[in-house]
Amino acid sequence: MSISQFPQNIILEDEMVFLRSLQLSDFENLLDISLNEPETWEYSLVRANGKENLENYIRLALKAKENKTEFPFIVFDKKSGKYAGSTRFYDINLQFKTLQLGYTWYGKDFRGTGLNKHCKYLLLQFAFETLGIERVEFRADNNNQRSIAAMKSIGCKVEGVLRSHMPTADSDVRRDSIVLSILKDEWFSEVKENLKKKL
Template sequence: MQVSTLENERVKLSLLDLSNYKELISIAQEEKLIKYSPSKIDTEADLRAYVQLALDGYYHKAIIPYIVYDKTYASYAGSTRYGLINWNHKTLHIGWTWIGHRFQGIGLNAQIKFLMLQYAFETLHFEKVEFRIDVRNIKSRKAIEKIGATLEGILRKDTLMKDGYRRNTCCYSILKEEWPKIKHTCFKKP
């Protein structure tokens, strides 16, 4: 599967792999970075295993993992991916997104989501993009709602967290026919 680099004036998304993941070690070790994720990335070994798992999914055409480069700060900022890709039904998830604390709240995540949504709908011609978020993660839920995603429902106790807690997961989505309006309203530059 050929992966396109997604890029605009603010951010560059390139394939995350074993040749570049070390750029993210210091970010992955930031306190409470992925508090609401069932993943563990805070040691180099954990991060490598996280990337290897994503690459296994990539080779099975179910995941496309990206490393995030913030052009404003000229620095790697984190990671994101397409996952649970269903090529037959033309649906996929955008998620597994984590960016360093200094890159949060400055519009970088919105730029990441714009590039990924644009590519999913306009190049890959997918019908639906989904987002899954821990019900407790209000900050991420508000960010996804701000970009026009619709809450479809809540999956109860569907994900086992590292500490044994079973989380409830909010399911959001954007449909292909909703994308043109969302693109020109929610992502409109001020």
């Protein structure tokens, strides 16, 4: 499958969560979190806090989708009947059978509810079992302990830290980025079953 064959519309769902392609109209669905929970983007390189930032965030995500390097999703929580946040595949390289999974954020009401594990299960299953990806990579600010703990809990293995890797969103300070991954054989041999038990 070449990058040009990456599906244009993907819908993933289970009993708890519904993921579909992010659209321009999702501005309204995410605005409440954007306006009221600016801390959500404390460690993000691209902020979506406030009206202008959210508009820019969605516009950049859709441009990257158009360029076939990223596939952004909106996340809908079936339990509450509300939109919870966003996540995406990025750095998609189907030739090398690799991609990254990230840009994940949820409103505070959806953190610690199990929603993230359901999302990751569906996304990893799609990556490994439908796209035939060999390696899914995850990165985070090395100070973002909540995000790192969440990645480890789904079965990611730490590979190392990229020192002074990139600038942070609003200062001269550069961040160290931790790199984690799951390989295809790990998904089928242990990660899938272990994650399924936690759902």
